Amino acid sequence: MKLPRFVIPTLVAVIFLGGWEWFxxxxxxxxxxxxxxxxxxxxFWDSLLNGExxxxxxxxxxxxxxxxxxxxxxxxxxxxxxxxxRWIRDTLGVLALGLQTLPSVCWVPLALLWFGQEESAxxxxxxxxxxxxxxxxxxxxxxxxQPLYLRAAMxxxxxxxxxxxxxxxxxxxxxxxxxxxxxxxxAWRSLMAAxxxxxxxxxxxxxxxxxxxxxxxxxxxxxGVMTVVVLVGLLADLIFFAPLERWxxxxxxx
Amino acid sequence: MSPTSDKPNPLAALTLRNxxxxxxxxxxCVTALDDITLDVKEGEFLVLVGxxxxxxxxxxxxxxxxxxxxxxxxxxxxxxxxxxxxxxxxMFQQDALFPWLNTLExxxxxxxxxxxxxxxxxxxxxxxYLSLVGLADKEKARPHELSGxxxxxxxxxxxxxxxxxxxxxxxxxxxxxxxTRDQLYRDIQDIFTKRKKTIVLVTHNIREAVxxxxxxxxxxxxxxxxxxxxxxxxxxxxxINDPELASLAAEVTDALSSHLSRSQEGLA
Numbered sequence: 001m002k003l004p005r006f007v008i009p010t011l012v013a014v015i016f017l018g019g020w021e022w023f024x025x026x027x028x029x030x031x032x033x034x035x036x037x038x039x040x041x042x043x044f045w046d047s048l049l050n051g052e053x054x055x056x057x058x059x060x061x062x063x064x065x066x067x068x069x070x071x072x073x074x075x076x077x078x079x080x081x082x083x084x085x086r087w088i089r090d091t092l093g094v095l096a097l098g099l100q101t102l103p104s105v106c107w108v109p110l111a112l113l114w115f116g117q118e119e120s121a122x123x124x125x126x127x128x129x130x131x132x133x134x135x136x137x138x139x140x141x142x143x144x145x146q147p148l149y150l151r152a153a154m155x156x157x158x159x160x161x162x163x164x165x166x167x168x169x170x171x172x173x174x175x176x177x178x179x180x181x182x183x184x185x186x187a188w189r190s191l192m193a194a195x196x197x198x199x200x201x202x203x204x205x206x207x208x209x210x211x212x213x214x215x216x217x218x219x220x221x222x223x224g225v226m227t228v229v230v231l232v233g234l235l236a237d238l239i240f241f242a243p244l245e246r247w248x249x250x251x252x253x254x
Numbered sequence: 255m256s257p258t259s260d261k262p263n264p265l266a267a268l269t270l271r272n273x274x275x276x277x278x279x280x281x282x283c284v285t286a287l288d289d290i291t292l293d294v295k296e297g298e299f300l301v302l303v304g305x306x307x308x309x310x311x312x313x314x315x316x317x318x319x320x321x322x323x324x325x326x327x328x329x330x331x332x333x334x335x336x337x338x339x340x341x342x343x344x345m346f347q348q349d350a351l352f353p354w355l356n357t358l359e360x361x362x363x364x365x366x367x368x369x370x371x372x373x374x375x376x377x378x379x380x381x382x383y384l385s386l387v388g389l390a391d392k393e394k395a396r397p398h399e400l401s402g403x404x405x406x407x408x409x410x411x412x413x414x415x416x417x418x419x420x421x422x423x424x425x426x427x428x429x430x431x432x433x434t435r436d437q438l439y440r441d442i443q444d445i446f447t448k449r450k451k452t453i454v455l456v457t458h459n460i461r462e463a464v465x466x467x468x469x470x471x472x473x474x475x476x477x478x479x480x481x482x483x484x485x486x487x488x489x490x491x492x493x494i495n496d497p498e499l500a501s502l503a504a505e506v507t508d509a510l511s512s513h514l515s516r517s518q519e520g521l522a
Contacts, residue, residue: 151346253353
């Protein structure tokens with residue numbers, strides 16, 4: 001007999017959460033340090049009802065999406081420029097390669113100094129998290145476009161802008177997309193770190209909520225926010241990146 | 255019936271005068287082509303054959319304008335050939351279809367670069383050439399859903415649709431199986447007689463050269479030079495298994511191998 005695919009994962013989740021709940025209730029651990037799943041769920045429900053969770057999620061998502069959009073919008077042309085012009089590749093391209101390895105939370109002290117405790121400081125951190133990964137991905141995938149496509153397009157009269165928009169970018173798209181995915185992951189991590197690290201006066205995001213949970217010794221809140229952070233990451237992949245990748249694979253037979 | 259958008263082209267002659275091309279490689283400077291002088295007549299099907307390394311693909315790249323001559327000149331009619339242009343379309347060894355476009359969009363690609371056509375005329379042209387290569391029902395298919403032979407036929411339609419003055423073909427049949435190849439030989443000859451184009455084909459398959467060409471130019475390697483030119487006066491459509499064609503092919507093969515053995519003696 002063949003079980004439907006979801007049965008085993010569901011069973012594992014039930015056993016794991018049930019065991020955890022039992023372990024805490026019996027009193028093997030202090031529920032201040034490790035809250036039971038039911039406590040986390042209760043926090044989740046309460047903060048959903050009083051609007052706290054939704055408003056924090058909204059503040060954080062807005063920062064993430066705007067910052068990511070700016071980072072990607074700047075990263076794509078810069079990456080293309082790196083691929084096109086040798087001296088830009090030797091300067092900006094190398095710089096991007098270096099900065100890509102820098103955890104972007106390292107930008108927080110500078111960002112606070114330059115922009116103050118404002119939205120723009122966090123946006124800056126998110127942009128720095130996104131942009132370099134996108135620049136590198138665009139540069140590499142443009143340089144790896146099959147020369148045959150370019151030759152074919154050029155003999156048909158395609159050049160400059162037309163060549164870039166109709167041939168080079170579509171051909172590079174799979175690589176660009178995986179670069180964006182990486183940039184998104186970097187941005188998400190750095191934003192969380194920044195929100196926990198500093199108080200931003202213009203809005204309380206998920207990171208601030210998590211930080212507040214720590215100060216109040218509310219581990220149910222801390223673990224609840226962590227769960228939301230994981231869910232947001234999964235949802236972004238499920239709603240945005242996975243369908244795009246599936247579409248690319250299917251339409252190009254990759 | 256041909257699409258209304260195809261205005262009759264003045265049939266073009268390609269003239270090559272003392273064309274020389276060198277490459278700087280690891281082994282130093284290599285002369286790929288040495289002092290090639292050749293005329294391709296209007297509406298002629300010219301085939302370049304020769305062993306690998308004789309510079310035949312290089313010569314085609316020069317004709318396409320994808321590469322520049324070091325010495326000499328290439329003209330299309332009265333115009334010097336310096337860069338790629340719609341008047342000389344290329345069919346490559348691999349189909350070079352864009353995987354992000356479907357069959358129809360691939361054929362439309364070159365047509366969309368002709369500003370003097372309306373979108374309706376472009377569609378009409380694209381569909382006409384797709385049906386000419388027998389793929390009218392595959393408009394919506396993506397390149398990866400087609401067989402190798404179908405892809406090469408789409409590539410043929412894509413090169414023909416913008417109505418170029420010259421069609422340049424760089425071993426477009428070499429990666430195909432024998433049956434598909436025979437079908438394409440028929441298609442090409444059919445199109446050549448119907449649409450009267452100037453065609454330059456590069457191949458190392460001598461049978462294929464004799465089957466398709468009005469003239470067969472034999473190139474010799476190191477450096478690439480014109481060795482001998484054969485006129486093929488067989489009636490069209492020609493069949494690849496025709497005995498008369500086979501004996502002509504044998505003649506060309508003999509010329510090629512006698513030259514090769516002579517050049518090897520020279521090396522020894």
